[in-house]
Amino acid sequence: MPRPPGHGPGYEIKRQEIIDQAAELFARQGYAATGIAEIGQVAGLAKGALYYYIGSKENLLVEIQDRVLRPLLAAARRIAALDEEPVLRLRLLSQTLLELILARLDHIWVYEHDYRHLRGANRARLLRQRREFEKIVQDLLIAAMDSGAFRKLDPRLAMLQFLNMHNHTYQWAKPDGDWDAEFLSREYCATLISGFRSPTYDADDLEDRVTAYRTRTTR
Amino acid sequence: MPRPPGHGPGYEIKRQEIIDQAAELFARQGYAATGIAEIGQVAGLAKGALYYYIGSKENLLVEIQDRVLRPLLAAARRIAALDEEPVLRLRLLSQTLLELILARLDHIWVYEHDYRHLRGANRARLLRQRREFEKIVQDLLIAAMDSGAFRKLDPRLAMLQFLNMHNHTYQWAKPDGDWDAEFLSREYCATLISGFRSPTYDADDLEDRVTAYRTRTTR
Amino acid sequence: MPRPPGHGPGYEIKRQEIIDQAAELFARQGYAATGIAEIGQVAGLAKGALYYYIGSKENLLVEIQDRVLRPLLAAARRIAALDEEPVLRLRLLSQTLLELILARLDHIWVYEHDYRHLRGANRARLLRQRREFEKIVQDLLIAAMDSGAFRKLDPRLAMLQFLNMHNHTYQWAKPDGDWDAEFLSREYCATLISGFRSPTYDADDLEDRVTAYRTRTTR
Amino acid sequence: MPRPPGHGPGYEIKRQEIIDQAAELFARQGYAATGIAEIGQVAGLAKGALYYYIGSKENLLVEIQDRVLRPLLAAARRIAALDEEPVLRLRLLSQTLLELILARLDHIWVYEHDYRHLRGANRARLLRQRREFEKIVQDLLIAAMDSGAFRKLDPRLAMLQFLNMHNHTYQWAKPDGDWDAEFLSREYCATLISGFRSPTYDADDLEDRVTAYRTRTTR
DNA sequence: TATGAATGAGTCTTCATTCAT
DNA sequence: AATGAATGAAGACTCATTCAT
Numbered sequence A, B, C, D: 001m002p003r004p005p006g007h008g009p010g011y012e013i014k015r016q017e018i019i020d021q022a023a024e025l026f027a028r029q030g031y032a033a034t035g036i037a038e039i040g041q042v043a044g045l046a047k048g049a050l051y052y053y054i055g056s057k058e059n060l061l062v063e064i065q066d067r068v069l070r071p072l073l074a075a076a077r078r079i080a081a082l083d084e085e086p087v088l089r090l091r092l093l094s095q096t097l098l099e100l101i102l103a104r105l106d107h108i109w110v111y112e113h114d115y116r117h118l119r120g121a122n123r124a125r126l127l128r129q130r131r132e133f134e135k136i137v138q139d140l141l142i143a144a145m146d147s148g149a150f151r152k153l154d155p156r157l158a159m160l161q162f163l164n165m166h167n168h169t170y171q172w173a174k175p176d177g178d179w180d181a182e183f184l185s186r187e188y189c190a191t192l193i194s195g196f197r198s199p200t201y202d203a204d205d206l207e208d209r210v211t212a213y214r215t216r217t218t219r
Numbered sequence E: 001t002a003t004g005a006a007t008g009a010g011t012c013t014t015c016a017t018t019c020a021t
Numbered sequence F: 001a002a003t004g005a006a007t008g009a010a011g012a013c014t015c016a017t018t019c020a021t
Helices: A011-029 A036-043 A047-054 A057-080 A086-103 A105-113 A120-146 A155-171 A181-196 A206-218 B009-029 B036-043 B047-054 B057-080 B086-103 B105-113 B120-146 B155-171 B181-196 B206-218 C010-029 C036-043 C047-054 C057-080 C086-103 C105-113 C120-146 C155-171 C181-196 C206-218 D009-029 D036-043 D047-054 D057-080 D086-103 D105-113 D120-146 D155-171 D181-196 D206-218
Strands: none
Touching (some): A011 A036, A011 A047, A011 A105, A036 A047, A047 A057, A086 A120, A086 A155, A086 A181, A155 B155, A181 A206, A181 B155, B036 B047, B057 B105, B057 B120, B086 B105, B086 B120, B086 B155, B086 B206, B105 B155, B155 B181, C010 C047, C010 C105, C036 C047, C047 C057, C057 C086, C086 C105, C086 C120, C086 C155, C086 C206, C155 D181, C181 C206, C181 D155, D009 D036, D009 D105, D047 D057, D057 D105, D057 D120, D086 D120, D086 D155, D086 D206, D105 D155, D120 D155, D155 D181, D181 D206
């Protein structure tokens, strides 16, 4: 994401605005089917000025992917490092993931659909980050098995079930849908955990523990 | 899908071949990012001859969507109409769905990603069929609730969980992956049913009943 | 207009049918904007068979031009050679010309609009024939001046006025219009002759002389 | 004729130049037979830049039609509204019409030949304007009849004779022909008026009255 | 006689990008 | 900081024509 040197104070603000607008267009029409001219029109900028801000069309895609992956990975790393029971951490991660999906539906569309249009280094970095996120989830699942909370499952398959359930949400969620991230997370986790748990594990008080955790940390 | 009248015997065969090849390209690169020239090259046909077979690029997309939706809907209708317990029918539908996904991974990519590039009547028909499929699943879930097998759930949310779990599979499945449709269906359903079931419902013998059903019907 | 050797009895009939149909299409849409495929469709023939009959698209144009010019020139030569007063001959020629225009409106459209798409020898021949027709008209006008019926006019300008008046008719005439060729010829000639005539020439009995001529020759 | 917003000062000039060049090509070869590539070549512009100016091929056709119809209708409306004798107004309109034809021969070719390639709203507007012009002529002819100058004629047929005579001129006129609009108008009107006039109407001083009118108004 | 299949140049149009100003 | 003008390759699609069968 090379930026021309020496910018005024409004540069970055305008730039972020343009990325917002591009994300919306890409989500609605697809990256390949959206023209630079269209973005310029929505941004109220002639093509020359547009390029002054964006550098290239692929750059926009990179930025949008980044806007998804950077906070996602940061949150995932933070949650995974918490000194809490693995199942609780999974539940927290679930909600964070859903919050991000619901908050930025258009970004997620682009993230899920158009990463294949990235080339070279951009693509490699993206895939690396995706794999890191998957590993965090999988490691949490393994930890839950090791702790006796979950049965012995194929960890990769468990991780994929977890991600299937969460990641596909963008396909039908609406910006102002009936269900918020907390509710969905509770429902999804209820299903998944009842499927994964070992017979001895009692999941009934999980939500209480979530509440307790939140009280503890936001105070 | 209007075709010019009067074609030789080899026409339809060649046509289906081209659709195969197009599906592979669309899956890899996206519909919008795949050029007609590229398809012609892969098909070994000049542009003129290519159009003799395909009519238009959008036509290819329609055919691919149809190849997914026609068998899917047919199977779903058939299974829904079976005189079997709802949970068993869900399990059968799950496997059929996964069989279709795994057998035609590229078609599913296109189906999931590029339906938005359909216009007008083609798009309307597609959405109608998608909704019909969703309704079949949802009605099965309602039947399972009515039979006492499942708890009282929000039927739409249950349906979406079911489809999240299954439909997202195309994102990571490989043509020669380790897991076949039967295995995945067993695992997915185990998770979902343990999440959905009422306390009194015993799901442990479901797989036996699946086996029994298969024996009964294939004899 | 090369024709493949050795044809069955139906060949020429079918061929003429195709030219008819092509003329209609060319008239409605223009030569350049009408496709061979369209002609084939209207003729109920696949492209291969079509070419068996027509040889080439330009050939169709040549034939249509011929269908206009051959009878037109034949009639013009015949009328010009009549042993009748020049003004009467002009009146007869006028009617013949209008009969041809009204009888074959589509051919005339093509004749007037698309002769420029002819190339080389075809074009040269066409222009030669057009000039011959113009010369016949002009010579009749000169004869009328020499006979004292018409004033001394610029013969070329008189000829052009005559042709302006007649040839532009195709632009607004309808296949089943209110006015037939005889009526239009009477009206056009009344206007033209009253403009061209010398003060001493009495045009009032022209129509009687036309009737007399017709009675004489059709008996 | 929508144009992209925001253009520099040279834009419209260049645009008009391109329309000029296109009109010449269309006139020589026909609209359908002239390629965008050819226009670009003549304009010295690559295809992209060409489209920056023209928007679409049909747009060029619309502009050319407009260049004919706008001044024609404006002049016709102005002349029709003059407080002069109807026959004089017809004579003035005739000359204006011929001036326009001779001044823009190529535009008139396109106007007469290719209006059928317009579609939808463009076509409707064109036909409406053509009919308005025809109505103006016809109303003048009716006024001349009402004033006693002309015999009782079929007004529509009289109008068509008037337009036949004038409009067909483009078919043979040359850019630097021997005859100017004033001369042709005098000749055409002499013919038409002598054909249309009532026995009592004296047309001999019409040209004097034209001269008088011109002197009066240009002073 | 007639067909279906093929071609490849050609159709109009849009693309992402650049750059002098 | 921003613009208008330009490019040329690529976009989907149609064309008249050929030819083995």
